[in-house]
Amino acid sequence: MxxxxxxxxxxxxxxxxxxxxxxxxxxxxxxxxxxxxxxxxxxxxxxxxxxxxxxxxxxxxxxxxxxxxxxxxxxxxxxxxxxxxxxxxxxxxxxxxxxxxxxxxxxxxxxxTPAVTPATAAAVAPPAMRRGMPKKWLAIAAAVLVVLAGAAVLLAGRTPAPAPAPVQATADRHVVLVLPVAGPHTPDDTWIRLGAMDYLAAQLRGVRGLQVLPSEQAVALYGRDAAADPLGENDLYRLEQVTGAAYILAPRATRTGGTWNVTLDVYHDRGTRALEAQAPASLDAIAQVADRFAASVGLEMPARRGLPATPSEYLQRIDAAVLAGDMPLARSLADAAPAELKSEPAYLVRAGRIAYRSGDVDRAERILRPLASADAAPAQDIRAQAMLVLGSTSVYRQDYDAAERYYTGTIALLDKAGAPAALGRAYLERGIVYGVTRRVDAAMADFGRARVELERAGDRLGTANLDVAIGLVEVFRSRLVEAVAAYDRAIATFTRFDVNDNLVIALTGKSSAQRKLLDLEGALATTDRQMAIAEHLQNPMLMRHVLTERVPALIDAGRFGAADALIDRYLPATASAADDPVFAVLRARLRTVQGRPQDALRDADAVLDSIEREPTPGGQTYLSAAIDTYVDAALRAGRPDEATRFLERLRASRDLPQDDDRPFVLEFGTARVQAARGDPAAAAGFRGALALANGMAPQKVVAVAVAHAGYLLARDDLHDAPTLLGHLVPYVGRDYEATQTAARLYTALGDRDLAERAAAGLRRLAGERTP
CATH class of the missing domain: 1.10.10.10 (Winged helix-like DNA-binding domain superfamily/Winged helix DNA-binding domain)
Structure with a gap:
């Protein structure tokens, strides 16, 4: 099945x-x-x-x-x-x-075992991770936008407050961390833990001179569920060190009859004081302790604007569900909102974001487009947040022109609004669009602006997402060492904050860069860590994403049995290969290197048909990688005519600007076919492929050098052998085929000592291959 x-x-x-x-x-x-x-x-x-x-x-x-x-x-x-x-x-x-x-x-x-329905499938998978088979870096880019959209839902539609003036010096501001609300709550009041926390943080963000850290950081550090114990000295020290907060606010709430009692424990400079307030509504009591905290540090709370207490409470219930990661509850609360609330822009912008995160992109756009219109004239912060999500929906649809317009409009609205967290995200997301559309300089410029704004907001998770985006663009520029460094920065932050979904995305990017660098031991170690985390998260789509990186790493290392078992997890041998082209192509590659190329070719046309039917260009860019695999299988099976047919199919397909591999696959594949037919033009073809590979990654350089060397050795032509050795030697002892081919070239050149030294490492690299 x-x-x-x-x-x-x-x-x-x-x-x-x-x-x-x-x-x-x-x-x-x-x-x-x-x-x-x-x-x-x-x-x-x-x-x-x-x-x-x-x-x-x-x-x-x-x-x-x-x-x-x-x-x-x-x-x-x-x-x-x-x-x-x-x-x-x-x-x-x-x-x-x-x-x-x-x-x-x-x-x-x-x-x-619950049955899978379209609704449950949408609940499990964010939209950009669910459709199509985009190239690895493009898939991660979409995942980063999904993560940002989830976090930014809490920036949208809150009670508006006057923006604090930009702060130029750290000494002029107090950094504040608001923790989840503790207290024995009934099932109807569980929303207060995160919802009232977020409401308190939102109130304090309007105070001139306070920098209130994002609620997502508090949830990541302190957990989504009720705290069993009060903060200890070690807890406080850790929170101070990780966040840089000067004030840590720990609210407690209880209800006696019809009155809410809120106590705000304020931790500052190794001392503690408590502020108290009472009110019939929980959020009114929270607002009172916010006023008292601001006054206690000599700051003035601005006039409060927004919805009355009852609708505000309902919106905070929705926000609490989103903070808790409970999207089914968030959707149900949004759907069941009172009729009078459903016309409020503060509600609509939340409903649109929740629809997007739930995979209903059409509904998200229907809700948010009127809010983004200048004619509708909603509050600027609402309009900006609507446009930010519409940018993400446009990326999902791969309409990058529309995405750029939405992000640029968002930046224009937020640039003078004193909202650094949202502005940083807008710059980050527009930078990803620039990267996808090959405007690398513009992307890096936006990333620089994003870092400034996110650091102003104290948004360390946002800066970690930024490092993931930088890693993506560095991979695109073939600056793989720099990409690994960027991913490592993100990994360190996500680990510190215990944000495992984001951590898996960063590890995926790193392992992909390591494989391209032919750092196979590093890639295996990274995917080991990915697997341990992803297995625990129980997100099937995230696990599937991890396996598309883990399986190639195992194949490269010669661990064929383990790779086969993981492929079978998503594409059992009894299933149609066209049902899952990604894993079908991985299996074809595995069968080829196992010496069974005929088996690899069995379903090739059905798999390629399935890829070409993919409705989005992002999925169709996978065609080049698939053709490369099947050309390799056809040539190893001694069927150059079939390899030629695959290459002609690629030439006749839609030429997509996002498909970086297409020119290389055509050049390299053609040279290999010429070599198989004994055509002397193969030598020039290999040189052309090598020139393209030199601008890409060591993985491709080695692939061309190995194939070219095989062609030369078969013809007993050693004229280019020293040049090829120059490309292979850096990877001797790291990559099996580079090491094996270098040993063959040294032997042909009569240098037995160097040949033996190269061959000595083959057994360690062989895995299940026979050296």
């Missing part, structure tokens, strides 16, 4: 409990049980791997994405999980500790 492209994780039932990984929810007898993020993740991982014992280090790597987690932290995390499921009660020992090893889930579990 073909493995579907979008799959809902299963639901697990045991005793009177239900665990839903897709929604990140634990229920007992129909009542939701609050559980901290890491405790939920540990519980889920142990249940998923209940067929075996899980080692301590494996559990830590899977949940935290790193290994430096203390036994105390792990023990406390598991204790909260045990308490949540009643494991501490008499007769229940679902999570058993295995001394000096790890843990094992002991209790029987029933598994429900």
């Amino acid at each position: 073909h493995y579907p492209r979008a799959v809902q994780p299963p639901i697990y039932r045991f005793r009177n409990l239900r665990l839903e990984p897709a929604k990140r929810e634990l229920w007992r007898d129909g009542v939701r049980v609050p559980l901290p993020t890491k405790s939920f993740d540990c519980l889920t991982y142990l249940i998923e791997h209940r067929d075996r014992a899980v080692g301590r280090d494996e559990l830590i790597a899977a949940v935290w994405g790193r290994t430096e987690v203390s036994d105390k932290v792990l023990g406390q995390t598991l204790l909260r999980a045990r308490r949540a499921i009643g494991d501490a009660s008499a007769g229940h020992t679902a999570i058993r500790t295995l001394p000096r090893f790890g843990y094992h889930w002991e209790e029987a579990v029933e598994v429900d």
Whole structure:
């Protein structure tokens, strides 16, 4: 049976409990049980791997994405999980500790697998990750825009506040981090934890002289679920070091009868003070403590404008769901909004963003286009946020001219509005569009402006996304070392903030650059880390994205069995290859290097037909990579006429400006066909292909040098052997084919010592190949 492209994780039932990984929810007898993020993740991982014992280090790597987690932290995390499921009660020992090893889930579990529908598929996959088969760097660019759109939903439609004046010196401002609201909330009030936190942050952003850090950073650092313990001294120190905040605000809220009591613990300069307020509405009490905090630091809160308390509360409920990553809840809240709220621009801009994140691009555009019109004359901040999302929908549709217009309009509106976080994102997203359309200088200029604005906003996650975008453009410029450095900067930040979805995207970019550099050991190590994180995230589309990088790394390393197993995960041998062209092409490449090129060619035309039917140009750019694979298979099978037919098909296809590989594939493929036919013109063809490869990546340089050397050795022509060795020697000991070909050339030139030295490393590089 073909493995579907979008799959809902299963639901697990045991005793009177239900665990839903897709929604990140634990229920007992129909009542939701609050559980901290890491405790939920540990519980889920142990249940998923209940067929075996899980080692301590494996559990830590899977949940935290790193290994430096203390036994105390792990023990406390598991204790909260045990308490949540009643494991501490008499007769229940679902999570058993295995001394000096790890843990094992002991209790029987029933598994429900939800059916895949268009709606559930859309919920699992963001739009730019769901359609088509774009080239790797273009796919990551789209993913970056999806991530930014998700974060920026919280910048849109909030209660407007006068913009603070630009701050020129750090000494003139107070950096503030607002944490999630603690307190025992009923199921109807759980939104307060993140919604009221975000409302408090939004109120303080209107204060001249305060720099309030993005709410997304607070969620990333402190978790989405209810905090079990107050902040300790170590917690405060870590938050100060990671964020640079001078003030850390920890709100607490309780309700007594019809009154909300809010206490704001203010941590500053190793001291603590508490501010209190009471009001019938929770957000009114939050607004009061915001006023009192501003006054306590000698600053003035501007006049408050916006919607009354009740509609404001509803909007914050929506924002809380988005912050928590619960898009199904956000959609349901938006759909169920009161009729009088649905005409408000503050509501509409949220509804449009949620539609986009849910994969309904048509609906997002219907909602947001009227808000982006100058004739509609909504508030400038609403119009700017609508245009920012419409830029992202245009990128999704690969209408880059429209995307550029929307982003440029957004920048014009925000440039003097004192909104550095949104302005930084607009510059970043327009820079990605410039990169996609090959205007590299303009892209790098926008990235520079984006960094200034994001740093002004204290948006460290935004600057990490910027580094991912820079890595993409550096790959496009074939500056692969610089690309790896940019990805490493992003990886360090995402790791520090424990933002694993973004981390996987950055690791994907890095591993791709490492493979192009022929740093195969590095690429395997990077994809090892990707796999450990992505398996835990339970996002099938993200895992699929990871495997399209992991599988080539395994093939390059000669680990064919492992590569075959991963391909079979998405394209079982019994499925039609046309069902999933990406993995069909990967399998064809694997069969070719395994010495089974006839098997690789079996479904070639059906796969190529499927790629050419792809409605978006981004998918059609994959045709060159596929043709390259099938030309290689045809030539290794001794069928040059079939290789020629594939090349003619590429020449006759639509010529797309985003398809960087097309000229190289045609030049290199033609030279190989000429060599197979004994045509002397092959030598000039290889030289032409090498000239193109020199402007691309070492991976392509080595491919041409290996093929050219094979042609020369077959003709006993060593005239160009020294030149080819010059291209191969830097990769001897790193790449199997470069090492093997260098050894053959040294032997032909009569240099046995150098030949033996080159061949000595072959066995280490061979994997399942025979040296």
